[in-house]
Amino acid sequence: MAELGKKYCVYCLAEVSPLRFRCTECADIELCPECFSAGAEIGPHRRWHGYQLVDGGRFTLWGAEAEGGWSSREEQLLLDAIEQFGFGNWEDMATHVGASRTPQEVMEHYVSMYIHGNLGKACIPDTIPNRVTDHTCPSGGPLSPSLTTPLPPLDISVAEQQQLGYMPLRDDYEIEYDQDAETLISGLSVNYDDDDVEIELKRAHVDMYVRKLKERQRRKNIARDYNLVPAFLGKDKKDKEKTPKRKITKEEKELRLKLRPLYQFMSCKEFEDFFENMHKERILRAKIRELQRYRRNGITKMEESAEYEAARHKREKRKENKNIASSKRGKEEGKEGEFAAIENLPGFELLSDREKVLCSSLNLSPARYVTVKTIIIKDHLQKRQGIPSKSRLPSYLDKVLKKRILNFLTESGWISRDAS
Secondary structure, three states, rough: OOOOOOEEEEOOOEEEOOOOEOOOOOOOOOEOHHHHHEEEEOOOOOOOOOOOEEEEOOOOOOOOOOOOOOOOOHHHHHHHHHHHOOOOOOOHHHHHOOOOHHHHHHHHHHHHHHHHHHHHHHHOOOOOOOOOOOOOOOOOOOOHHHHOOOOOOOOHHHHHHHOOEOOOOOOOOOOOOHHHHHHHOOOOOOOOOOOHHHHHHHHHHHHHHHHHHHHHHHHHHHHHHHHHHHHHHHHHHHHHOOOOOOOOOOHHHHHHHHOOHHHHHOOOHHHHHHHHHHHHHHHHHHHHHHHHHHOOOOOOOHHHHHHHHHHHHHHHHHHHHHHHHHHHHHHHHHHHHHHOOOOOOOOOOHHOHHHHHHHHHHHOOOOHHHHHHHHHHHHHHHHHOOOOOOOOOOOOOHHHHHHHHHHHHHHHHOOOOOOE
16 A cells, blocks of 8 residues: 555656646646657556646756755745746745745856856757947956946935935935926837838937937036036045145136037047147147256256356346346435426425425416415315405416316315315
8 A cells, every 4th residue: 555645657656746747637647758759558548648747846857866845835936936027036046946046056056056057058059140249348257347347326415415406216306407308208109000100200209319318428428527516515625635636727717618528529538638648748748948058058068057046046046136226226316316397496395205206286376276276275275264365376376287186186185075
């Protein structure tokens, strides 16, 4: 009598508890894998009848020596997961297979058995026809790291993320460049009765949308490369204080402004290297001019240049002191010569420096100027006290002289502007 709980093949009477094939048309017909593969027939059962695979969960597809001891049930769940979640989503695949398998185990088992194993060698050809090679990849991989590796999110605080509307997990913004670009394709649908013109029009809409996406990504890359977001938040000033660089001249700043349109064609490093090389070129040109000057003065060794520079510095210092002394002397002589026409006239010592300049420019003697000044100030005081007065200016004072003197007294504060 068969032991309780064990299953046996109805044809060869071998134990089939781990794995058996059950006929879906005949009752109580269960065959072992060997008899099923040989097409065994018994009683009403025929080889073309439908069947059902009954697995106890302990059967392994790759044999007992396979690493990890994966059962056929786990293999079936793994194949379902790879079809459902796609290659690479190992965490979701491990959850689908069961809690006993980690994502690392799932990845290693699938790669070793289904890609590099016998099944992969039989199904995947060694050479893939019409395969496009990316020559920009330095390691010779299928895709360049710049295309497969996403950029890290911006290192900004939560408050700054809210200020910018930035979503770090998606590396995206709430308001993008050309925010309404998606309206080009939001209403598109492919119908079986579309004619050629409608199909081409829809393709044109898709092409326009792809171009807008490329432009949006290009602007993001430029902002990331040139650190425009930290500059907007004021963080670049702190970074500049931490990492001091060479001082940028006024000419270089103007040149940077003129060449700003080149930012979209050059990376930040290329742009900075460009100006750094220009700075080195200016230094080299200045050094070459200095060496040429040494050679014109008969200096052929660098040891002699230090002595020459010290002597040249002394000569320039003496020349500068001489020029300063001569300029001071010239100013004193100029002042003395400026008032030479009136300095010997009576009343010169009563005038201020500004009044001396005025009298000298008007060719007016100091005594006459003092007389006119006294009359004008006296009339101004009488008018302020309400006393009517009739000014009696000297006959030698014409309208031009009177106007110049009134303006001078007004600017000096002797009389008010209304009175003038």
